[in-house]
Amino acid sequence: MGELVTFGETMLRLSPPRGQRLETEGGLDARVGGAESNVAAAAASLGTQAVWLSKLPENALGRRAVRSLRSHGVRPEVAWDDSETARLGTYYLEYGAEPRGTDVIYDRAGASVTTVRPEELDFTVFETASVFHTTGITPALSEAAAETTLELLRAAGEANVTRSFDLNYRSKLWSTSEARESYESVLEHVDLLFAPIRDVRAVLDQEGDAESVAYRLADDYDIETVVVTRGESGSVAYTDGEICEQDVINAETIDAIGTGDAFVGGVLAELIAGSDIETALSYGAAAASLKRTVEGDVLVTTREEVEDALDQSTGGISR
Numbered sequence: 001m002g003e004l005v006t007f008g009e010t011m012l013r014l015s016p017p018r019g020q021r022l023e024t025e026g027g028l029d030a031r032v033g034g035a036e037s038n039v040a041a042a043a044a045s046l047g048t049q050a051v052w053l054s055k056l057p058e059n060a061l062g063r064r065a066v067r068s069l070r071s072h073g074v075r076p077e078v079a080w081d082d083s084e085t086a087r088l089g090t091y092y093l094e095y096g097a098e099p100r101g102t103d104v105i106y107d108r109a110g111a112s113v114t115t116v117r118p119e120e121l122d123f124t125v126f127e128t129a130s131v132f133h134t135t136g137i138t139p140a141l142s143e144a145a146a147e148t149t150l151e152l153l154r155a156a157g158e159a160n161v162t163r164s165f166d167l168n169y170r171s172k173l174w175s176t177s178e179a180r181e182s183y184e185s186v187l188e189h190v191d192l193l194f195a196p197i198r199d200v201r202a203v204l205d206q207e208g209d210a211e212s213v214a215y216r217l218a219d220d221y222d223i224e225t226v227v228v229t230r231g232e233s234g235s236v237a238y239t240d241g242e243i244c245e246q247d248v249i250n251a252e253t254i255d256a257i258g259t260g261d262a263f264v265g266g267v268l269a270e271l272i273a274g275s276d277i278e279t280a281l282s283y284g285a286a287a288a289s290l291k292r293t294v295e296g297d298v299l300v301t302t303r304e305e306v307e308d309a310l311d312q313s314t315g316g317i318s319r
């Protein structure tokens with residue numbers, strides 16, 4: 001069984017206690033989290049060997065990120081930034097309660113990862129990898145990050161590694177037109193696409209139900225497998241001319257941040273283990289449900305817990 005390699009940013013998440021406001025609370029809880037590192041951690045919790053590539057400041061915050069990921073079973077392979085401007089991006093999360101929504105404030109401009117170059121990273125990780133995964137967040141960070149993303153995708157393809165990509169559109173990072181231009185250059189190097197339905201409609205101008213969207217994306221971009229996620233309505237996957245559906249597994253929500261990353265990590269872990277896409281979707285759904293029960297960005301679980309959660313599922317539909 002090969003490794004999962006991911007590439008992207010991780011940040012320091014700072015949040016006041018629930019019911020408190022950022023503008024008045026004096027104490028903030030600090031946790032490490034980022035889309036691609038969250039995926040790696042989720043997969044590692046299911047027994048997958050996971051590697052995370054990035055660039056971090058050579059200071060206490062960078063070392064904290066590495067320690068955190070190692071504690072979740074991930075092997076960080078990072079370039080260290082020792083410049084005077086080196087920094088780790090942060091974001092502030094203020095929990096909402098009806099009728100007030102949860103709010104996120106980013107402070108990530110100029111983070112060390114925005115200066116990452118291909119030659120700074122260890123491409124030999126592809127020698128033992130089964131899957132390479134990144135998201136649409138990473139190329140949105142900077143031109144350098146976008147170029148490095150493409151180089152890693154090309155290298156993974158040359159090494160016969162399955163290339164996985166999550167659209168993960170963030171309106172606070174770039175416009176829909178900028179995102180679409182980037183996606184167009186990336187998707188020709190993708191074998192497995194995770195496509196939140198809201199992102200597909202907003203950025204790629206695709207309409208229709210999830211099944212038709214999955215088929216068109218696979219056909220338009222020559223992608224082997226497309227997984228369209230629909231929030232509370234579950235997910236749909238198209239591969240080899242067949243559609244599979246997976247319902248959401250209900251959970252009491254403690255913290256919804258990172259749920260999508262846990263889903264992706266669960267799916268990738270099971271695909272790497274040799275399962276078919278229908279089984280992988282079910283593990284992704286279980287991982288996502290368990291993430292909602294855990295504080296922070298990162299899923300903390302075991303394979304046994306995931307399989308117990310599956311017992312509550314009505315299962316998928318294959319046709």
